[in-house]
Amino acid sequence: MxxxxxxxxxxxxxxxxxxxxxxxxxxxxxxxxxxxxxxxxxxxxxxxxxxxxxxxxxxxxxxxxxxxxxxxxxxxxxxxxxxxxHAHHNHNEPPKQLEHLAGKYYCPMLCEGDKVYDSNVGCPVCGMDLVRIGGNSSDNKEVHHLKKLFYQSLVVTIPVFIIAMFGMSHDSFIYKIIPYNIALWLQFIGATTVLYIGRNYLKRAWISFKTWHLNMFSLIGLGAVAAYLFSLFVLINPHAFHAAEHLPIYFESVAVIFTLMILGQWLEARAHQKTKSSVEHLLNLIPQKATVLVNGNATEIDVEHIQVNDEILVKPGEKIPVDGIVTSGQTSINEALLTGEPLPVLKKTNDEVLAGSINTNQSFQMKATRIGVTTTIAQIVEMVNKASLSRTPIQRLADKISGYFVPIVVAIALITFVYWGFLSTETSLLFGLQNAIAVLIIACPCALGLATPVSISMGIGKGAEYGILIKKAESLEALQKTNVVITDKTGTLTEGKPSLEEIIPLKDLSEEALIKITAQMNSGSEHPIAKAFTDKAKTMNIVFQSNKMVANIPGKGIQGMINGKKVFLGNEALLKQNNIGVSQTILHQVEEIQSSGKTVSYVAIDKDIVGLAVIHDALKPDVKATIDFLHSKNIEIIMLTGDHAHTAHAIAKQIGIDKVFAQQLPEGKLSMIESVQKEGKTITMVGDGINDAPALAKADIGIAMGSGSDLAQDFAKITLLNSSFSNVKKAIVLSTSVMKNIKQNLFFAFIYNIIGIAVAAGIFYYATGMLLSPMIAAFAMCLSSVSVITNALRIKQLKL
The missing domain is CATH 3.30.70.100 (Alpha-Beta Plaits)
Structure with missing residues (x-):
């Protein structure tokens, strides 16, 4: 089988x-x-x-x-x-076969596949902090650990710095308190202590050279170790520099370099933690307990013990523990955490409710349908966190530049040392070494490495706050390049809640008889249009029987058997497929109805058209304003719909859509995407149905409505939870803002490095006498990282 x-x-x-x-x-x-x-x-x-x-x-x-x-x-x-x-997944969960290695570490980017490490020495490939197996990604342990390391190193660095700064001359007041030789050895002890505090970063530097996966720690380690060893040599052999007014000891630079580097790591960890909190706090809002009904008796249990199909009682003011279906009662549910919509939504029997939502006014009973990591909230967290770890083309470019950057900087440092140490007649070996160390420190690519990922993470978190779920970071970059938006109609531009306005009899059958027939044909479907027919029958108290002898013809309608006769309900394509002719009189009548933006379905029995079903689906209130915004950005809007041309053109004219292609089947939508792409245009496709899935997958950026089919959401790169078309505008504004932020960050990173390296190498020395000491270089290096992180955090304040 x-x-x-x-x-x-x-x-x-x-x-x-x-x-x-x-x-x-x-x-x-x-x-x-x-x-x-x-x-x-x-x-x-x-x-x-x-x-x-x-x-x-x-x-x-x-x-x-x-x-x-x-x-x-x-x-x-x-x-x-x-x-x-029931298993609980984190975005950076290790492979299952490694769960017995609790306490070990792995790279969340899985750079080396399933490889694990004994300690958090950083990924040897990307230099990223490793994740502890069995640890909780949502807690603040790493942030608190780095904060502790920073304050420990700061306490040691401050006295070392004071001694060095105020002890530059032999008659300094410092040496009246502490003898000169002891002061030098105290600086050595302080620098050694700080290196021990930041020993993991020295390990990262060593691993980066060992594997030749060079990163920011390569330059930090090389510069700090060079300054430390040189200072130690001078401390042990002071007579070698007896002619110098002040011994060239840079222990304070080593301490400051590592303290500022730990500060940068702490700030980066805090930035990532703030990004995670935009979404992961949702999981903390799920209640720990739930009331389960067993044989009519209410029992309070832990949420993790809930099983699929369990009956749950939710009281007013309580949060819904899992996803499910209302089985008894009706109430208003606040879904703002998931959709961004502030107004409560009425829920009645058979309506879906989601974990984390709040029951506002009346008790109701529900049946659990999705639990644990399968709930909507858990999937949102998973999706957003995966997106924050994915890389955009511009980030891959920055990574590639960083790979070449380190050896180039090392080469510049060597040239600087050779020139000022051996070729220049005005300077010395000491001067050359000091400048070379300054080059290594100022050139640390920390800011370059942070420029893109921090902004991307903040952007994805900000999107989640507005119900814009970005699955791939690359889509956030591509979205701002959009010059064509192709959109479906039903459920995308319209509410997706069609109502049957009327049925117009064309033969001997009455309106009630036609409503009964069409309701019976649609009785086995939950499609919005099908419900329009069954709801109309229920409203008019027309009793109809369930009919399972019905087949769905995608993009055309349905056909089935009632009382031994073939019944057809759909568009002209369905009629043509079954060789059913339409008279000119009926066509004129249909066109007149369609010109007002309404949809018409034909009702045919055997070979005769017996009635017309007039269906109306109201436009979403935000559509016109969003279309106007897209036009202001010189973006062309194309509508692809399975509806009739007259209806589609009437709606397009109403809201200002540029081009309309009606009566489109799934393959037609896909072909249209391919033809526009051949023109070299970047396409954003917006849709909600199963028939939109191929087009969503083919488009450069696919945006699915959260109220649409699961298949459409699977193929889309972005999902709009609240299904508001205005969120297309918000997504484009977010994309544009994030990319602008990234470019600003890259500018900060490059300008600091270019100017800093030039000054440290002594290029302006003859003209201005300008140089950088290793300590000042360390401060400038940290300042560049702080600038990038601070700039990225501005995205948190963005109003979409």
């Missing part, structure tokens, strides 16, 4: 290989694909889903769902296995 499965969290060829390896233990014939993320297993017997899930969990944070094909051509996904849903 052949069974299809959807594999969640499978994002690359490496994942594909791991999933294949896990599933091949169950059958000889296993096919795993990335597009779509599915697996097909051919086996003699049915394999329990729990066993498959267990095998996948050994390979990573993958979950599996069985795909069942329904009679009407639609597909249904099974629930994720219970034990998998």
């Amino acid at each position: 052949k069974t299809r499965y959807k594999i969640n969290e499978m994002t690359c060829s490496g994942c594909q290989a791991k999933v294949t390896d896990a599933l091949q233990t169950f059958a000889d014939k296993v096919t795993v694909s990335l597009h779509p993320t599915e697996a097909v297993i051919e086996s003699d017997k049915k394999i329990p889903l729990e066993e498959l899930q267990h095998a996948l969990s050994q390979k990573g944070s993958y979950t599996i769902q069985e795909i069942t094909e329904n009679a009407d051509g639609t597909e249904t996904l099974s629930e994720i296995a219970h034990h998998a849903a």
Whole structure:
């Protein structure tokens, strides 16, 4: 037997290989694909889903769902296995097979795959702080640790600095308090202590040279160690420099360099922590306890013990513990945490409610449908954190520049040392060494390394606050390059809540009879248009029976059997497919209705058109203003819709859309995207339905409405939780602001380095006498990082 499965969290060829390896233990014939993320297993017997899930969990944070094909051509996904849903994932969760290595460390970027380290010496590839296996990414341990290190090094550095600054001459008051030789040895002890406090960063520098993955710690380590060893040599052999007015000892520079470097790391960690808090605080808002109904009796249990299909009682003022469906009662739910919409939303029987939302006024009962990491909140956190770790093209460019930057700086330092130490007639070996050390320190690429990721992280966090979920950092960069927005109509520009205004009989059947027939045809569907027909029948107290002999024809309508007769409900394409002719009289009547922006569906029995269904879907209130904004940015707007041309053009004229392509099937939308891309334009596609999924995947940036289909959201790079079209404008403003911020950061980083290296190397010495001591260079290096971080934090104050 052949069974299809959807594999969640499978994002690359490496994942594909791991999933294949896990599933091949169950059958000889296993096919795993990335597009779509599915697996097909051919086996003699049915394999329990729990066993498959267990095998996948050994390979990573993958979950599996069985795909069942329904009679009407639609597909249904099974629930994720219970034990998998209870697992708690962090955005930088290590591979499952490493869980027994609690206390070890791994790189959150997985630069070296599943490799683990004994201590947090930093990733040897990217230099990033490692993550402790079994640790909690959302706590402040790392921030507190760096804060502690900073204050420890500061306490030691201050007296060393004071002694060095006020002890530049032999008759200084310092030496009346502390003898000269003892003062020098105290500086040595202080610098050594600070190096010990920051020993992990020395290890990072050593590893970077050992592996030749050069990063900012390479220059810090090289410069500090050179200054320290040289000063130690002078301290042990003071007579070698007896002619010098002041012994060239730079212990205070070493202490200041490392103290400022630890300060920079602390500030960076705080910036990342603030970014995480924009989203991860949602998890803390989920209640710890929930009231579960067992045989009608209320029992309070821990939230992690809730199972799928459990009945839960939610009282007024309580937070909803898991995602679910209302089974009894109605109330207003505040979903602001998830959608950004401040007004409570009315929820009644069969409506979905989400974990973290607040029940505002009445008790209700619900059935749990998604628990643990499968809840909407958990998926949001996962998505945003993964996006913050992904790299944009501009960031990859900065990383590449950094790779060349370190050896170039080392070469400049060597040239500086050789010139001022051996070739210049005015200076000496001491002068050359001092300038070379200053070059190494001022050129530290900390700011260059921080310029992009800090801004990207802040931007993704800010987007999450407005209900704009960015899955890939690269989409945040690409969005501001958009020059064409292609949008669906129903559910995107319109409310997606169509109502059946009227049914116009064309034959002997009455309006009530036609409503009964169309309601019966739509009784098995939850599609918004289907509900428009069934809701109309219920409103008019028309009793209708369920009809399962109905097939959905994508992009055209539905057809089925009632009382032995073929019934068709859909557009002209459906009629043409079944060789049903439309008279000119009916066509004129339909066009007149469509000219007012309404949609018309034909009702046909066998070969006769017996009625017209007039459907109206109101425009979202923010659409016109958003279209005007896009035009102000010279962005062209194209509507692709499956609706009739007359309806589509009427709506387009109303809101100012540039081009309209109506009666489009999924393949037509995809072809349109491809044709516009061939013109060299950057396309943002906005949609919400299953039929939009191929176009969303093909577009440069796909934006899905949160109220739309799961498939559309899977293929989109950005999801708008509150489904407001105005958030397209906000997303573009956010993208533009973040990219502007990144360019400012890169400017700060490069200008500091270019000017600093030039001054430290002595290029302006003959003209101005200007030089940088190693200590001043360390201060300037730290200042560049602080400037970048401070500038990036401004995104937090951005109003979209």
